[in-house]
Amino acid sequence: MKREPAWRLFAAEYNATQKEIKGREQKTPSYIITPLGAKVNRVFIVGVLTDVENITEGKDFLRAHVSDPSGVYTLYSGQYQQDATETLATIDVPAYVAVIGKTRTYIPEEGQLFVSIRPEIVQEVTAQTRDRWILQTCQHTKKRLDAINEISNMVTPSIEELQKLNYPRYLAEGAMLAKEHYETVDIQRYAGIIRDALDYVFPTNEPHEKSIKEIEIKTSPKINDSTIQTKDNKNDAPKAEETEEIVMHTIKKLEGDLGAAWDLIVEQCKKQGLDESTIEESLASLMDKGFIFEPVLGTIKTT
Amino acid sequence: MDEKQLDTHIDTIINTVKDNKVSRDEILKELQRFLEYGVPLDHATQTLIKKYGGTYTPISSERTLLADIQSPKSSVNLLCRVIAITPKTTTVKGEEKTLYYGMVADESGSLSFTAWEDFQLQTDDVIEVTNAYLREWRGALKLNFGERTKIEKTDQKRIPKDTITPQTYTLNDLHGGIGLVEVTARIETLNKRTIETNGTTKTLFSGVLSDETAKSQFTAWHDFKLKEKDIIKISGGYVRTWKGIPQLTFDERSTVTKLPDTTLPETSIPPRTLLLYELEELQGGFDIEITGTVLEIRDGSGIINRCPQCKRTLQDTTCTIHGSVTPEPDLRLKLIIDDGTGAISTILDKNTTEQILGKTFKDIQNLEKKQGHQAVREELYAHLFCQQLVLRGNALSDDYGLTLIVKNAEIVPLNIEEQHDSLLQEMETIP
Structure with missing residues (x-):
């Protein structure tokens, strides 16, 4: 029996997944196909455990979030993942954790797919381990990105053509599957994610010309259709909308390449006449809508 | 006309004219009528395919060497x-x-x-x-x-x-299922053992060969008077795989010639470095080196008890074969190593475990005695989980999957700056 490899991939790529291949029989595994052609059944992630909550009464069924430089993974752990559930329940957040787990999908309606992780192992690790993981994940992501890039330059792309360019078969297959299921892949966006992650581990002074933020802003309306609807619904909560706009604007001004410190955001927003609890509320709401995230605890970045 | 041969041609016709539901009997009748008239079978087949509305793609009947x-x-x-x-x-x-x-x-x-x-x-x-x-x-x-x-x-x-004459191979090209092999190699190690087959005793010579490309295990079923360090040409050997490892095998039907010592330069062959997906495709190999992350430390790692006679691991003090025994304590690790392209189980023996933990068997035994099994487990996780290891050994495959029997293990030191810079440079290739 072959053990499924644990893919190294960033939350932004993982969460952008829209395709699942269901195992037809009982014992055949299911996979998700990410936009960069990772055919994933198991993942290995290292990041910051930011929060753990029990989402059922009585029994332990936990939802937890782990953040990396690109976004946030969602974990669901219950009674069948006893070790992982116990560990999650006892770790003091924030903490660096390594998670090995299986992909889970949730399809609320046709055309919509949400991915999460069912952990097999959760273990507290050091910042060094996290850095090593980021570098390794950059390397693996780059390899997938290269394959996708090659495909976009080919007249008649095929697994064989990619193999001729020395891509291993499993990557070539994945890249072709991605081509089938995702119309276009924003190569610049993923290059930006890698560059930002590299910068995160070891900041260099040179600013990247094509940093993720510029590109993300261009593409974000597409990603956040639902949020735009709420935005148009101004009559419902005009006040909250306004404060959110102020907070968002402040973050963009402050964040630079590495994000903005939470305290600094609060301080700056106070100067604009907002009180602390309103600011906190806005931050939480913006985070829920996916406009901002917390790459490390206490630091906020726009997506 | 050989009936089987006719069948073959009827199959060809049916397969080519799939849409047309024509019966086997009908084709046979028609085919036989052509043959009676002395029409060659190939031509008759072609004619019938045309008749039933298929397009005949001629298969060359010419023989290829x-x-x-x-x-x-x-x-x-x-x-x-x-x-x-x-x-x-x-x-x-x-x-x-x-x-x-x-x-x-x-x-x-x-x-x-x-x-x-x-x-x-x-x-x-x-x-x-x-x-x-x-x-x-x-x-x-x-x-x-x-x-x-x-x-x-x-x-x-x-x-x-x-x-039929043997073909020349280098050791890195040997893979299971090939026969008529000719190889020139140095005998690195040589062991002699006897086995019983069907009541007769046979002497086997086995060991490791090397040439300029690789090392390989071998078995000789005949006494060729081999000696360690000899350089020999083996003609007419074949390759068998044992748990995924190819082994050059030769017997009395093969010829073995001793060559001058200068035939092959004396070089030490490095292990074969593979990514785990490559090793999974090969299903095993001799003297392999892999690099990967420790993602799991399996139960059965740390201090274990063995039967003093058969060395099987014991749950308590009872061996399923030898009954009640005084267990012999031992130290080992069972790690899942994953490099993102594949995963493999590995087994590290006492020496390799001591080497990689930087602790002695006694240290671990004391920890277990004083603080229990869970403390050892935590110690192992603290020391090894998520570490990057380079492991060298033989990879075997069986019903449980692929296992690397580790002979040497090292922790890869972390060099953030160097890795970071080379990755940054690689990113230049993306416009």
Whole structure:
């Protein structure tokens, strides 16, 4: 029996997944196909455990979030993942954790797919381990990105053509599957994610010309259709909308390449006449809508 | 007319004119009528295909010599002798299927093949093969006998045994199922042992060979008076796999010649470095080096008890074979190593475990005695979980999957800055 490899991939790529291949029989595994052609059944992630909550009464069924430089993974752990559930329940957040787990999908309606992780192992690790993981994940992501890039330059792309360019078969297959299921892949966006992650581990002074933020802003309306609807619904909560706009604007001004410190955001927003609890509320709401995230605890970045 | 041969042609006709529901009997009748008139079978077949509305893509009936095959081809016809054949059960699309791996040879050369169906082939059969195809596999051409291939056994004298000559291989090219191999190599290690087969005692010579490309295990079923450090040419050997590891095997039918010591330069062969997906494809190998992350420390790691006689691990003080015994404590690690492309189980013995933990067997034993098993487990996790390791050893595959029996293990030091800079440079290739 072959053990499924644990893919190294960033939350932004993982969460952008829209395709699942269901195992037809009982014992055949299911996979998700990410936009960069990772055919994933198991993942290995290292990041910051930011929060753990029990989402059922009585029994332990936990939802937890782990953040990396690109976004946030969602974990669901219950009674069948006893070790992982116990560990999650006892770790003091924030903490660096390594998670090995299986992909889970949730399809609320046709055309919509949400991915999460069912952990097999959760273990507290050091910042060094996290850095090593980021570098390794950059390397693996780059390899997938290269394959996708090659495909976009080919007249008649095929697994064989990619193999001729020395891509291993499993990557070539994945890249072709991605081509089938995702119309276009924003190569610049993923290059930006890698560059930002590299910068995160070891900041260099040179600013990247094509940093993720510029590109993300261009593409974000597409990603956040639902949020735009709420935005148009101004009559419902005009006040909250306004404060959110102020907070968002402040973050963009402050964040630079590495994000903005939470305290600094609060301080700056106070100067604009907002009180602390309103600011906190806005931050939480913006985070829920996916406009901002917390790459490390206490630091906020726009997506 | 041979009835089987007619069947083959009827199959061809039916397969080509799939849309037209014409009965087998009808085709047979028509075909026989043509034959009565002395029309050659191929031509008759072609005519009937046309009649039933199919388009005939002529399959050349010309014979190809094995040595002339240089690139993948969709159809070849051969006359050859089966040199070796071994069945192997694998899972194809979730179903168990027996494939046959082997080698065929003719006057010009030899090629390994995979038969996807049971053609009832046996070693030394001389066969006429119609419609075989060639694929590239690991940079080597491999002959395939598939659904559309027809094989007929023919007169053994058409390719006499003595016209077939061995082919030269380097050790890194040896893989299971090939026969008629000629290899020039140095004997690195040599062991002698006796085994009982069917009541007779046989002496086996086994060990490790090396050439400039690789090391390989070997077994000689005959006393060739081999000596360590000898350089020998083995002609007429074949390759068997044991748990996924190819082993050069030779016996009294092979010839072994001792060559001068200067034939091969004395170099130490580094281990074969593989990514884990490559190792999974090979299903095993001798002297392999892998690099990966420790993602799991399996139960059965740390201090374990063994039966003093058979060395089996014990749950308590009872051995299933030897009954109540005084257990012998031992130290080992069972790690899951994953490099993102594949995963493998590994087993580290006492010495390698001590080496990688920087702790002695006694240290770990004391920890277990004082603070219990869970404390040892935590110690192992603290020291090894998520570490990057370089591991060297032999990789075996069995029902439980792939396992690396580790001979040497090291922790890869973390060099953030260097890795970061080289990755940053790589990113330049993306506009």
